[in-house]
Amino acid sequence: IQIIRAEYVASAVKQSQYPPMNEEDKEFVFVGRSNVGKSSLINSLSRQHGLARTSGTPGKTQTLNFYQLTAKLDETSRQRFFLVDLPGYGYARTGREARRQWAKFIEEYLLSSPRIKLVCQLIDIRHKPMESDILTYRWLEEQGLPLQVIATKADKISRMTVNKQLKAIQEGIGMRNGQLLPYSSAKGTGRDQLLDVIGRLLLN
Ligand code: GTP
Ligand code: MG
16 A cells, blocks of 8 residues: 555544544554654655654654555555554653553543554564563453554664574563564664554454
8 A cells, every 4th residue: 555645634632623533534543662663653654754753752642643545556546544643651660560550541542442452562672572571462352352563773773683582581571472573763663564454454
């Protein structure tokens, strides 16, 4: 698929602030620790640098932010869908504490939207998963949410170590099935693969 349009539509901390959506609209959500690169990934997917606000300081995104994208599926068909950027979890906190702190409104959103087709959980490719990553992964799995784990900032390590890091992350969070996708928003690595995944979900 090809992205032909991307725009910001709304920020929300409660349901009444979600943008109006049709039943058939599909949402793709990005979760992960603060600073892992969620907003940057949204910019890279949409090829619009300043669409989602990013920062070197963790905690930049504080609300659910909805972006509406339009994809060209083939010569004749287009489809709109939503990317949802979430505040990061776990910064400067660990474990259960972090889970509890990850605001209620995020949990409410993840559990209430029937339109969520995929939750992308982002983990920094340079680090072993933290307890907050592991607990979040388990929780998402328990809720039965469709999951794609993405290893971000792949440009920050040498190609030789990519596979080793992917394996460490896979083992660290206890991933039994599915593929872990390396991604670099800076270089565009993984973009085609993620668009393929999204494209397949848009079609069915
Ligand atoms: P919060 O909103 O605080 O939860 O963070 P976030 O997950 O949205 O992270 P954000 O996209 O704001 O990126 C955090 C920092 O990492 C920024 O300085 C980005 O420029 C940098 N960054 C994000 N993705 C990449 C990447 O693929 N490669 C490199 N080298 N830097 C990246
Ligand atoms: Mg952000």
